Amino acid sequence: MKKPVIHFENFTFKYDSQKEPTIHDINLTIYEGEKVLIVGPSGSGKSTLGHCLNGLIPFSFKGDIKGSLTVKRQETKDLNIFSLSKMVGTVLQDPDGQFIGLTVGEDIAFALENDATTKEVMHEKVIDISKLVKMEEYLDASVHALSGGQRQRVALGGVLVEQVDILLFDEPLANLDPATGRHAISLIDELQQALNCTVVIIEHRLEDVLDQDVDRIIVMDKGRIVSDTTPNELLASDILEKSFIREPLYITALKYANCELTPTKELEHIEKLKVDTYKAPLQHWYEYATFEKHIQDRSPVLEVKDVTFSYGDKVPTLKNISFTIQKGEMISIVGKNGAGKSTLSKLICGFERDHRGNVVFEGKDITNDTIRERAEKIGMVMQNPNHMISKHMIFDEVALGLVMRGYPEKEIKKRVEKTLQICGLYPYRNWPISALSFGQRKRVTIASILVLNPEVIILDEPTAGQDFYHYTQIMEFLVELNKQGITIIMVTHDMHLMLEYTPRSIVLADGELLADDASVNVLSDEELVEAANLKQTSLFELARRADIDEPTEFVARFISFDKEVRKIGNRNVSVH
Amino acid sequence: MATEMLAYIDRKSFIHELSGATKLIIFIMWSSIAMLTYDTRILLFLFIFSIVIFKISKIKIREIGFVLLFILAFLLLNNIAIYIFSPQEGVKIYGTSHVLFEIAGRYNLTLEQFFYQTNITLKYFAVIPAALLFVVTTHPSEFAASLNKIGVNYKIAYSVSLALRYIPDIQRDFRTIAQAQQARGIDLSSKEKLFKRVKNATSIVLPLILSSLDRIDTISNAMELRAFGKKKKRTWYSERGFKQKDYVTIVIGAIILVVSLIITFYDGSRFYNPFM
Numbered sequence: 001m002k003k004p005v006i007h008f009e010n011f012t013f014k015y016d017s018q019k020e021p022t023i024h025d026i027n028l029t030i031y032e033g034e035k036v037l038i039v040g041p042s043g044s045g046k047s048t049l050g051h052c053l054n055g056l057i058p059f060s061f062k063g064d065i066k067g068s069l070t071v072k073r074q075e076t077k078d079l080n081i082f083s084l085s086k087m088v089g090t091v092l093q094d095p096d097g098q099f100i101g102l103t104v105g106e107d108i109a110f111a112l113e114n115d116a117t118t119k120e121v122m123h124e125k126v127i128d129i130s131k132l133v134k135m136e137e138y139l140d141a142s143v144h145a146l147s148g149g150q151r152q153r154v155a156l157g158g159v160l161v162e163q164v165d166i167l168l169f170d171e172p173l174a175n176l177d178p179a180t181g182r183h184a185i186s187l188i189d190e191l192q193q194a195l196n197c198t199v200v201i202i203e204h205r206l207e208d209v210l211d212q213d214v215d216r217i218i219v220m221d222k223g224r225i226v227s228d229t230t231p232n233e234l235l236a237s238d239i240l241e242k243s244f245i246r247e248p249l250y251i252t253a254l255k256y257a258n259c260e261l262t263p264t265k266e267l268e269h270i271e272k273l274k275v276d277t278y279k280a281p282l283q284h285w286y287e288y289a290t291f292e293k294h295i296q297d298r299s300p301v302l303e304v305k306d307v308t309f310s311y312g313d314k315v316p317t318l319k320n321i322s323f324t325i326q327k328g329e330m331i332s333i334v335g336k337n338g339a340g341k342s343t344l345s346k347l348i349c350g351f352e353r354d355h356r357g358n359v360v361f362e363g364k365d366i367t368n369d370t371i372r373e374r375a376e377k378i379g380m381v382m383q384n385p386n387h388m389i390s391k392h393m394i395f396d397e398v399a400l401g402l403v404m405r406g407y408p409e410k411e412i413k414k415r416v417e418k419t420l421q422i423c424g425l426y427p428y429r430n431w432p433i434s435a436l437s438f439g440q441r442k443r444v445t446i447a448s449i450l451v452l453n454p455e456v457i458i459l460d461e462p463t464a465g466q467d468f469y470h471y472t473q474i475m476e477f478l479v480e481l482n483k484q485g486i487t488i489i490m491v492t493h494d495m496h497l498m499l500e501y502t503p504r505s506i507v508l509a510d511g512e513l514l515a516d517d518a519s520v521n522v523l524s525d526e527e528l529v530e531a532a533n534l535k536q537t538s539l540f541e542l543a544r545r546a547d548i549d550e551p552t553e554f555v556a557r558f559i560s561f562d563k564e565v566r567k568i569g570n571r572n573v574s575v576h
Numbered sequence: 577m578a579t580e581m582l583a584y585i586d587r588k589s590f591i592h593e594l595s596g597a598t599k600l601i602i603f604i605m606w607s608s609i610a611m612l613t614y615d616t617r618i619l620l621f622l623f624i625f626s627i628v629i630f631k632i633s634k635i636k637i638r639e640i641g642f643v644l645l646f647i648l649a650f651l652l653l654n655n656i657a658i659y660i661f662s663p664q665e666g667v668k669i670y671g672t673s674h675v676l677f678e679i680a681g682r683y684n685l686t687l688e689q690f691f692y693q694t695n696i697t698l699k700y701f702a703v704i705p706a707a708l709l710f711v712v713t714t715h716p717s718e719f720a721a722s723l724n725k726i727g728v729n730y731k732i733a734y735s736v737s738l739a740l741r742y743i744p745d746i747q748r749d750f751r752t753i754a755q756a757q758q759a760r761g762i763d764l765s766s767k768e769k770l771f772k773r774v775k776n777a778t779s780i781v782l783p784l785i786l787s788s789l790d791r792i793d794t795i796s797n798a799m800e801l802r803a804f805g806k807k808k809k810r811t812w813y814s815e816r817g818f819k820q821k822d823y824v825t826i827v828i829g830a831i832i833l834v835v836s837l838i839i840t841f842y843d844g845s846r847f848y849n850p851f852m
Contacts, residue, residue: 054801082806090801097791098798101813102717102741109813114803116811126813158802351755375759386786387749388756390779400779404761448760 002031005166005198006053010067013048013057022048023223025067032165035192035199037209040220041244041467042439049220050170050202052076055084072165085111089159091152093171098155104130104146105139108157125161132194133157133187148180148337153187160191167192169201173208174465177337177493178535185211204467206240207248207538210268219243231268236261244469249496250542253558254278256565257285270538275545282546289557298326300363301487302348302378302456307357309347317343318355319511325456330478330488332498332519335508336533341491344508345458348489350374362455375401379449383460385441388448394420394436395429398448405452415451423447423477439470443477456487463494472566475501495535499523500559507532520559524552582643583744585712591633594825595816596714596722602829603710604726609833610702613840614695615848622702622836630705633713640708651700655693659683666692672851688851695847716741721812730810738795746788753783 008028014021023045030036040046051057052069059081069076071087092098101107105126112122130136133153138146143154152172159167169188173181189212192199203209206217210231217234219227221243227234234240240247250270254261259278266272302325310316318340325331333341346352348359350371358367361377382388391397398419402412420426423443428436433444442462449457462478463471475497482488492498498505498519505522507515509532515522522528529536539558543551586592591599610622637644658665666688667673674687714722716737723733758764762776799805840846 056797056801060797060800081800082803085801085803092794092798092801097794100795100799100802100804102715103814106717106813110799110804111802113810113813114806116807116809119811119813119815122811122813162803346755349755349759351759371755371758372761372763375761380756380759382752382756384787386790387753387783389786390757390782400762401760404763452760 002034004029005032005072006030006200007070008052008067009069011052011069012066013052013063015048015061015063018063021064021223023052023220026225028218028225028228030198030200032198033196034215035189035213036201036216036218037206037214038200038202038218038220039204039206039240039245041204041469042437043222044220044243045223046202046220047170048223050090050168050200053166053168053200054088054090055079055081085164086162087164088166088168089162089164090168090170091155091159091172093174096151099143099151101158102142103139104135104141104143104154104157107143107154108135108161110158111162129157129161132160132191148176149183149187152176152180152184156187156191160195164197166198166200169199169203171203171465172201173203173205175337175493177335177533178208178495179530179533180337181205181208182211182535185209188212204245206245208535210248213268219245230263232263232266235267236263236265244467246468246471246496248538249558250538252562253282253539253542256289256558256561257281270541270545273542273545275542279546282542283548286543286548286554286557289561298328300324301327301329301361303358303360304344304348305358305360307344307347307355307359309343309352309355311343315511317511318347321357321508321513323506323513323516325487325489327455328482328485328487329504330482330502331490332502332505333489333491333508334493334495334498334505334522334532334534335514336510337493339508339532340511341508342460345380345460345489345491348458349378349380351380375454376452377454378456378458379452379454381442381446381449381457381459381462383464385438385445388445389433389441392432392434394425394431394433394444397433397444398425398451401448401452419447419451422450422481439466439474442474446477450481450486454486456489457481458489458491460491461493462490463492463497471497476567495523495537499537499555500563507534509533520552520556524555582711582740584714584716585635585639587634587713589632589634589713590821591629591709591713593821595818595822596718597725598818598822598825599710599714600722600726601826603706605829605833606706607703609836610699612846613836614699614846615836615840616691616695616698616850617848618836618839619695619698619702623698625832626702626705626709630709633709635709635712640712643708644704647700647704651697655697658693658696659689663689665689669847670849670851674851691850711740715814717814718812718816721815724810724812725815731805734804742788742791745791746784749787750780750784753780753787757783 006029008026011023011026012021013023026049038046038049048057051061053071055076057063058065058077065077071084076084099107100110108126108129109122112125126139127136130139133156135150135153135157138150143151146154172184176184185208188199188201201209214231217229217231218225219234219239226243227239235247235251251267259281261267265274304321304323307318307321308316309318321344333344335341343352347355350369358365360366366374389397391400395416399412399416402415417426420429423446425443425447433441436444463474466474478488479501490497490502502519505517505519506513507522507528514532515528523534523536524540526536537555539555540551543554548554606622609618613619663683664686667686669692670688672688676685676687676690678684719740720730720733720737723736724730754764757779762779764773764776768776
């Protein structure tokens with residue numbers, strides 16, 4: 001008989017700062033040794049559920065609890081955060097923020113230090129754990145000098161050192177490049193098998209987590225559990241669609257091809273999928289779906305010519321980068337964490353200077369223009385909206401750039417109002433920014449750039465941390481802007497975004513330009529995918545397994561078909 | 577990236593090899609002497625000795641140049657303020673008055689005032705190298721451990737070291753925010769008038785506070801989840817045990833402290849008076 005380790009019974013929680021409970025009436029049992037994935041859109045209460053498990057609720061975030069939650073048969077409200085942390089180890093998203101120690105060894109040892117372990121025992125244990133997460137050679141390395149994957153390992157080590165029975169991962173894939181994310185998921189799997197512990201993963205990137213087997217998926221929406229079943233059952237249903245969670249792309253493709261999805265077809269993994277009966281409908285759909293290529297005459301708007309740049313006297317961050325962007329394009333810059341993507345966008349905007357080579361805008365060399373001069377041509381939207389917002393009211397924030405440039409008040413009002421309308425923020429113009437959600441703040445920052453009428457907008461990770469609903473909202477909004485003639489450049493880790501929205505991609509790795517090609521081609525080139533830490537889409541695999549001659553063409557047709565379908569679906573969606 | 581102020585500078589030197597606690601104790605003794613005494617001979621000795629220690633540490637002046645300039649600017653301000661508010665302080669202390677040249681009434685510059693302010697400046701000069709050395713030669717991981725070792729509550733010790741550690745991160749945030757704001761037309765360069773520049777700089781402060789609060793939130797949750805504050809005591813992974821050279825250093829420091837205090841208070845006054 002399976003032993004329950006986590007048991008929610010009629011559990012409701014309301015934050016003190018909120019009027020309504022964030023999670024309602026949760027009934028959920030997780031058994032020893034299980035691997036459970038919790039998915040749900042932003043605001044569905046999935047993170048709150050995680051906080052209840054690790055004790056941040058009610059010990060750090062205060063509120064009212066109704067019902068009961070037991071971990072290993074002990075009622076959590078009667079414990080404290082420390083005894084709970086002995087049972088539930090939490091790996092937070094963004095390892096950067098959670099490193100407390102400066103070196104690998106020190107960070108792994110943190111929990112032991114707090115337990116007043118003697119130095120000798122501590123050093124011994126740290127060595128054991130570092131071997132488990134394969135970091136024993138880096139004990140003295142600074143955590144900031146590690147790669148994304150290594151950081152994940154250290155973060156895990158720091159949690160495992162307490163010998164916990166339950167591992168909780170709160171959005172482990174956020175901010176990781178696709179290949180590193182994939183490693184993280186397989187690392188979790190490996191450790192679970194080695195240690196025989198219970199694993200709970202909270203994540204909205206469903207397809208990436210399903211890379212390794214999962215026992216059960218819990219779907220949350222609006223604070224309630226709407227589904228609790230096996231991956232195969234879930235993928236055969238329409239629950240994901242209804243809860244605005246992106247299903248794996250191959251599942252969407254099967255649905256478009258009118259394939260009948262049943263749990264017995266091993267839907268959870270593309271490699272295992274029983275594809276035989278699906279071949280005919282897929283091929284049929286492929287014949288029928290058309291793909292129009294619009295090739296327009298365009299003129300170059302931005303040229304980067306042989307740019308080399310380094311911070312200080314270190315190794316160059318960018319080496320001999322050259323490319324041209326055409327007016328009205330929508331293009332992605334992709335590549336590993338630390339490949340130089342952000343640096344490149346900073347150079348284009350003039351944030352960093354003293355590089356070799358030139359930046360040319362509409363045929364005019366702007367290499368020596370100041371940040372301010374360039375900002376009128378090329379706008380930059382940072383990843384973190386909190387880095388940009390400096391006013392209390394939305395109107396003032398958007399108006400700032402114009403006010404600083406000394407435009408007359410009347411014109412400022414006119415331009416700001418027009419921009420707010422385009423961005424769907426007009427009804428909120430007199431609101432304080434603190435009342436907005438993360439996605440809305442992002443819009444405010446886009447609006448504050450847009451008001452200066454730039455020809456080109458560069459966005460750093462425009463959809464990071466957004467669920468599928470908000471992702472679609474932001475991207476459709478950018479498409480609208482693009483249609484009005486604004487060239488859009490996006491720095492991203494999101495392969496879906498790159499495939500779906502940007503016909504062309506620029507691929508960077510270790511400061512060099514690896515490719516400048518159609519996104520579909522980039523993602524079908526296995527060597528390139530490997531070298532730049534990207535990830536192939538499951539659609540290729542599906543097309544290959546369904547014996548379609550031109551997998552690349554299949555992907556292209558899928559994307560254009562999918563866009564049409566979603567556009568119709570999204571017409572009724574208002575600003576949220 | 578901009579040079580990081582007050583960050584640990586890794587070198588191989590005698591000073592670096594001392595345990596953090598030793599350096600902290602020496603620093604405290606050093607600054608107590610400098611604070612208590614106005615004896616020019618002792619201050620001069622401390623100053624010269626600090627320069628020697630500085631040499632031994634293999635840290636270059638250039639590496640701490642910015643902070644040094646910052647402190648010197650304050651020192652200048654301090655000296656000017658003293659002169660404005662108390663131009664005859666030296667005369668009061670030393671009991672004689674030798675006018676060097678006349679300015680106006682009580683603002684006439686006296687030799688005594690000059691000597692007094694030289695002593696103040698020397699006090700700074702004696703402490704600055706020691707303070708800076710302590711900060712840049714103590715590995716940040718050891719910082720909290722050494723504070724804790726001399727009796728500071730470990731929670732406070734940890735907060736201090738976290739604060740220091742986040743200086744580079746906050747500098748980086750500051751830079752990012754400044755760039756974003758400049759793109760929107762906020763001029764922070766010397767082209768703008770000083771008053772306007774100060775006003776413009778405030779537009780960086782709000783985002784900086786917001787992003788720092790985010791940071792604090794994340795780190796405090798992470799610490800709590802890993803049982804920080806569970807017990808009354810905690811141990812330190814990177815604490816270094818005392819070695820022979822630590823003991824020797826502390827003994828030498830203590831001797832200097834005692835001898836200096838004896839010399840200072842021998843004649844019942846903290847001031848060395850060359851005018852009598």
